[in-house]
Structures are given as C-alpha cells and as structure tokens.
Amino acid sequence: MSTTMGSSVGTTRDAAGSEVCIGVLAMQGDFAEHIRHLQHVGARAIEVRTLAQLNECDGLIIPGGESTTIARLLLAFDLMEPLRARIRDGLPVWGTCAGAIMLAKHVPALDRPPIGVMDITVDRNAFGRQIDSFEADLDVTGIEGQLHAVFIRAPVIRDLGERVEVLSQLEDGRVVACREGGLLATSFHPELTADSRFHGLFVQMVREALAQRERRGATA
Numbered sequence: 001m002s003t004t005m006g007s008s009v010g011t012t013r014d015a016a017g018s019e020v021c022i023g024v025l026a027m028q029g030d031f032a033e034h035i036r037h038l039q040h041v042g043a044r045a046i047e048v049r050t051l052a053q054l055n056e057c058d059g060l061i062i063p064g065g066e067s068t069t070i071a072r073l074l075l076a077f078d079l080m081e082p083l084r085a086r087i088r089d090g091l092p093v094w095g096t097c098a099g100a101i102m103l104a105k106h107v108p109a110l111d112r113p114p115i116g117v118m119d120i121t122v123d124r125n126a127f128g129r130q131i132d133s134f135e136a137d138l139d140v141t142g143i144e145g146q147l148h149a150v151f152i153r154a155p156v157i158r159d160l161g162e163r164v165e166v167l168s169q170l171e172d173g174r175v176v177a178c179r180e181g182g183l184l185a186t187s188f189h190p191e192l193t194a195d196s197r198f199h200g201l202f203v204q205m206v207r208e209a210l211a212q213r214e215r216r217g218a219t220a
C-alpha cells in the first residue's frame with residue numbers, strides 16, 4: 001500500500017512486478033534474517049516499528065522470537081489495533097513460529113491476546129523441553145523438492161478452520177505450515193537457513209494480493 005501517492009503508485013509498481021514492499025515487524029526476534037531473505041528474492045524490505053512503516057507495507061512478516069513479548073510490544077507501541085485493521089483490509093501476513101502464534105485465534109497459555117486473525121489453534125512449545133529444537137526435511141505445497149526446516153521451541157497448529165489449507169505436516173501428521181487466504185503460518189523458521197524459497201512464495205502471494213486489489217479498484 002502506498003501512503004503518499006495513492007493507488008497509481010501501486011499500479012505502476014505492480015506492472016513493473018518488482019518493487020513490492022514487505023515489512024518485517026522489528027520489535028523483538030529474528031527480523032534481520034527475514035530482511036536478508038526478502039532482499040535476496042528481490043523485494044524491498046523494511047523494519048516495522050511505527051504506524052507509518054506499517055502503512056508503507058504491501059505485506060508483513062512477524063518473525064520468530066517470544067510471542068508473549070511481541071504481544072506486549074504490539075500493545076505498548078499502539079500497533080495491535082492498526083495491524084488488525086490492515087489485516088481485515090487484506091494485508092497479507094506471514095508469521096514464523098512466535099509470529100504464527102500471534103496470528104492464531106486460539107492460543108492456550110498466552111498471557112496477552114494474540115492478533116487473533118487465523119482460524120487455527122496453536123499450542124506453544126508443543127515439542128516439550130527436552131527436544132525443544134530439531135530439524136526436519138519437509139514437503140511444502142508450492143515449493144518444489146524438500147525444504148530443510150528448523151524448529152526452535154516450536155508450536156504446532158491444530159483445529160484448522162474450513163478455509164485453512166494445510167501446507168506442510170510432520171511425518172506424524174502434525175501440521176507445521178498452513179494458509180488462510182493471505183495469511184500464512186509456519187511453526188518453523190525458514191529465515192534461519194540459506195534457502196529463500198519460502199520468502200519467494202510469500203512475496204509471490206503479496207504480488208498476487210496487490211494485483212487482485214488493483215483489478216477490484218479498476219472495476220469499482
């Protein structure tokens with residue numbers, strides 16, 4: 001979304017197909033790694049800590065970190081409600097690990113309300129303390145070949161609503177990636193490997209959302 005020049009900028013940018021702007025919520029967690037991957041796949045990437053920065057984004061990533069802290073800081077920085085409003089308005093958002101927890105409507109054991117926009121339940125620290133970090137090779141819908149995934153005190157996703165599509169599961173069937181419209185949740189951290197394909201997938205989603213918005217704008 002352009003804050004300064006209205007939809008004409010969006011049209012030009014989308015026609016060029018490159019200058020999409022992806023924000024990474026940069027209050028806590030591993031936001032710098034996401035920025036590097038976004039730049040690698042050709043997106044403009046900015047850190048988001050203010051409303052003005054949020055309004056500049058065509059899509060947003062909420063990184064891994066500590067969901068209790070991210071929830072507190074969103075409230076303290078007065079970004080919780082503006083972010084919910086932009087998501088209602090169609091902003092594509094991808095949450096990794098703590099970010100996925102923030103997107104879920106239902107999170108047992110979170111001491112603040114999450115953003116609460118995806119029709120899923122997310123169990124925090126679902127793999128227990130002893131094996132709270134592990135790696136696995138996953139099949140992911142939309143990505144060719146396997147993806148090496150890093151899980152760190154990771155959550156699992158359950159009770160998916162009707163409109164939520166499973167993108168990846170562990171061998172035991174537990175869901176670790178899913179999508180609901182423009183919202184994407186992963187239990188693992190694609191930002192912590194050298195593989196940028198998941199970021200490419202999200203940037204593509206954001207481009208499609210922009211193009212769709214412009215088609216709607218053109219026919220309105």
Ligand code: GLN
Nearest residue numbers: 064065066067097098153
């Ligand atoms: N366990 C953390 C939480 O509940 C998430 C860990 C992570 O993002 N790597 O917020």
